[in-house]
Structures are given as structure tokens and as C-alpha cells.
Amino acid sequence: MTTSETHFLSDLLPGNKPPKFVLGYLVASLMDDVYDAILDEFLAQEEKKEISKAKLAARIERDPAQITRWLSGPRNFELETIGLLLTGMGRKLEVRVVNIKDESQEAGNASTDGPAESVAETQLASMSAATADGRNKVIRLKDMRKRGIDGERGLGSGPQETDQLRRIG
Amino acid sequence: MTVHHYLAEGLESGALVEVPPLYPTMVVRRIFMTEDVARLLRGPWESPDLELSDSEWEYRCGFVRRQFDRFINGKRVGVALDPQSDAENCFFKRIHPIEDEVWEIRCRVPPPGVRVFGRFAETDIFVAMHWRLRKDMGYWGDPSWDHAIEVCRGFWGTLFASTNPKSGNTNDYVRNAFPV
Numbered sequence: 559m560t561t562s563e564t565h566f567l568s569d570l571l572p573g574n575k576p577p578k579f580v581l582g583y584l585v586a587s588l589m590d591d592v593y594d595a596i597l598d599e600f601l602a603q604e605e606k607k608e609i610s611k612a613k614l615a616a617r618i619e620r621d622p623a624q625i626t627r628w629l630s631g632p633r634n635f636e637l638e639t640i641g642l643l644l645t646g647m648g649r650k651l652e653v654r655v656v657n658i659k660d661e662s663q664e665a666g667n668a669s670t671d672g673p674a675e676s677v678a679e680t681q682l683a684s685m686s687a688a689t690a691d692g693r694n695k696v697i698r699l700k701d702m703r704k705r706g707i708d709g710e711r712g713l714g715s716g717p718q719e720t721d722q723l724r725r726i727g
Numbered sequence: 728m729t730v731h732h733y734l735a736e737g738l739e740s741g742a743l744v745e746v747p748p749l750y751p752t753m754v755v756r757r758i759f760m761t762e763d764v765a766r767l768l769r770g771p772w773e774s775p776d777l778e779l780s781d782s783e784w785e786y787r788c789g790f791v792r793r794q795f796d797r798f799i800n801g802k803r804v805g806v807a808l809d810p811q812s813d814a815e816n817c818f819f820k821r822i823h824p825i826e827d828e829v830w831e832i833r834c835r836v837p838p839p840g841v842r843v844f845g846r847f848a849e850t851d852i853f854v855a856m857h858w859r860l861r862k863d864m865g866y867w868g869d870p871s872w873d874h875a876i877e878v879c880r881g882f883w884g885t886l887f888a889s890t891n892p893k894s895g896n897t898n899d900y901v902r903n904a905f906p907v
Contacts, residue, residue, distance in 0.1 A: 578782050579770070582789020583749070589836070590797055597803060597905065623813065630805040630907040631816030632797070634836050 586632070593632035595651075596643050600629060603647055618646040730848045733887045734759060742886055743854070748799045749792065755801025756851035756901070761882065764843060764855040767791050775860060776839050791834050791841055794818070798832075798853065798901075806897050806904040810867075814907035819900070822872060828892040829879045830900075835861075844875045846883055847893035847900050856882040 576584075603609040611629070615622040620642070628639060644650055737743035737759065744765050746758040760768075767788050774784035798804055798818065805817035812820060819830050822844075832855065834841040840861035845854045856879050864871045883892065893899060897906045 578786040579772070579789040579792070582786040583793045584789075586790040586793035586836075590793065590802070594802065601803075601905075626907060627813065627815050629905070630807075630814035631818050631833075632794075632836075633816045 589632045589634060592635055592640065596635075596640065597629055599644070599647055599649055609647060614643070614646045618642045728888070728890075730852075730887060730890050733890060734848060734852075734854075737886050746795050746799060746855075748796055753801075754799055756798050756853070758795055758799060758853050758855055759848070760845075760855040761857065763857045764845075767841070767843075767858060768795070776862075779839065787837060787839070787841070790836060791843070794832065794834055801903060803903050803905050804901060805907045806901050807907050808897060812907060817907045822876065823867065824876075827876050827880065828894050829876045831875075842875075844879050846879060848887070849893055850899055851902055852893075854883075854886070 600609065600614070611622050611625040615625045625643075628635075628643060640651060734743065738745065741762075743759040743761060746760055746768065748754055768791065770785065770788070772781055772785035772788055774781050776784070779787070804819065805814055807814050807817045807820040808825070810821055810823040810825065814820075815833075816835060817833060820833055821828070821830050828846055829844060830846065830853070832843040832845070832853075834843065841858055842861050842864065843855050843858045845856045848854050857875070859871070859875065864875070897904045
């Protein structure tokens with residue numbers, strides 16, 4: 559039996575077995591960021607009247623209530639579900655693996671301008687160091703219309719947008 | 728006395744603890760929690776479930792922590808005013824009867840599901856008072872739900888005297904909410 563104080567305040571070294579609490583936290587953050595990427599895209603298109611739950615449901619042949627359930631919060635999405643939702647919005651997912659230590663360093667530097675607490679930074683640094691191989695993922699949503707994946711015209715009808723970058727961790 | 732005075736008193740007496748963000752970001756929203764809830768985040772993680780080891784329970788609580796951070800960091804959260812809503816993954820759901828203004832934070836993944844019960848003291852300020860495993864709660868109408876409300880009412884009365892919890896529409900509880 560352990561406590562989080564032990565985990566977060568110890569000087570955990572890269573390559574060490576990550577504490578289960580930290581592992582759970584980071585896995586949950588992946589689910590969070592995938593969900594955010596999907597929801598942000600949906601809301602952006604909805605604002606431009608390009609999509610609605612009903613329209614998305616019709617495009618991927620699902621019940622609108624199912625769309626509501628999927629969009630209601632982070633979950634352990636099946637890859638197929640992610641594919642359905644994004645394809646229905648004319649998007650696809652690009653994933654690449656990056657070093658989590660670089661990510662946390664970036665976050666730490668950014669925090670010097672804000673009111674972040676040093677304890678929180680220490681905790682984050684410890685968490686980052688605790689990952690098994692120090693790697694994390696960056697998810698990028700790609701506008702499939704740019705490449706005409708859905709034939710010549712592409713999916714959807716809205717303007718092409720800059721890629722959205724989502725960082726995990 | 729305002730609700731903020733009561734919160735300050737709760738912190739001073741040790742009845743409440745504020746959840747600090749793990750990420751070095753601005754605190755956009757706030758969660759205050761009782762010692763009961765704090766044990767989910769701090770440990771020691773003694774599994775409440777015979778089918779789950781302490782280690783598995785610790786892993787599960789890491790997900791709860793992340794969910795709390797999601798709220799604190801100001802990310803969009805799904806809010807269901809209707810206890811009958813079928814938005815199964817929403818972050819907050821108000822529980823029946825709605826007049827009691829008791830809400831659950833729904834931590835569904837991974838199993839076993841956890842429900843953290845509390846009330847909104849103000850917009851974007853949630854007071855998390857106690858928690859239960861979902862599988863110990865039974866279906867709607869089970870007395871365990873009434874008990875969850877009673878526990879919250881009891882804590883609230885002790886901490887906030889006759890001050891009413893926040894009520895209203897979705898954005899009165901949480902800014903940047905996703906109504907579901």
C-alpha cells in the first residue's frame with residue numbers, strides 16, 4: 559500500500575516502473591485528449607452550421623442518441639468509433655510518438671508566465687519521469703478534404719481548416 | 728456570511744481540502760473535497776472491492792485524479808441537468824430529486840465505476856463530499872441513492888449552515904459546459 563505523496567514527491571528516475579496511480583492518470587489523459595480532439599472538431603463544425611448530431615448520425619448510419627452518448631464525455635473509445643466520428647466530420651487522425659519529457663519541459667517553461675504552483679510542477683515532472691519509456695503521443699486531426707479522401711469533393715462542405723494539434727500528457 | 732467565507736472556514740478547520748492541479752496550468756475551476764474524497768487522490772489505496780487488488784485500485788484512482796484535473800483546468804465537461812439523461816459518459820449528472828441539488832461526478836472507466844457526490848457552492852466551484860462504488864449503489868430508487876443525498880445534505884449543513892447550494896441552468900453550474 560502506497561500514497562501519492564510518495565509517488566509524486568520522490569525523485570523517480572526514467573526507466574523505473576511507473577506507479578500505478580501515475581499510469582492511470584496518464585492513460586486517462588490520453589482518453590481525455592482524444593475526446594477533446596473529437597468534441598472540439600464537432601463543436602467547431604457545428605458553430606459553422608456544417609454539422610449536427612443528426613447529420614453526423616446520418617452520415618455514419620448511427621442513431622443520433624448514440625452520437626450524444628459518444629460525445630458526452632471522455633471514454634475508452636474503440637478505434638473504430640474514433641474512425642467513424644472523424645470520418646463523418648471529414649477528418650482523420652494522425653498519431654506520432656514523442657518523448658514525454660520534452661512535453662513536460664515545454665509545459666514547465668510555459669508555466670513560468672502563469673500562476674502555476676511549484677508543487678504542481680514538481681508533481682508533473684515526477685509523473686513524466688515515471689513513465690516506462692519516457693514517450694508520449696501527439697495527436698493531429700487532419701482535414702481529409704484537403705486530400706480528397708472522399709473522392710474529388712471530399713467529405714463535408716465547410717472551409718478547409720488548419721490542423722488541430724492536441725498534445726497528450 | 729457568503730459561501731466563500733464558509734469555504735475558507737472549511738479549509739482552515741481541515742474539514743475541506745482544495746484539489747491542486749497536477750498540471751502546471753491556471754486553475755480555472757475549483758474542487759474542494761472532504762477527507763473521504765481526498766483518500767481517492769492521495770491514498771493509501773486500500774481496495775474497497777474484493778475483486779480488485781490494492782494496486783488495481785490505485786490505478787483506477789489515477790483516472791479519478793485526471794477527471795478532477797479536467798474540471799480544474801477548465802476543459803469542456805458534459806453536464807446533465809436531467810437525472811434521466813442517457814448521456815452515460817457525462818462528467819456531471821444531477822441526481823434525483825433535483826431540488827436537493829446533489830450531483831455526481833461519474834467516473835465510469837475503468838471498472839469499477841466510481842461516483843463522487845457533492846454540490847456546487849458557486850459557478851465552477853464544486854464541493855465533493857463523499858464517494859461510492861457504482862456497483863454498491865443499486866438501480867434508481869434504491870435507498871443507497873437517498874443515502875447519498877442525505878450524506879451530502881449533512882455535510883453541507885455542517886459546513887455551510889443555511890446557505891443554499893448553487894442552482895440554475897447548465898452555465899450557472901459550469902462555464903464552458905457541454906449540455907447533454
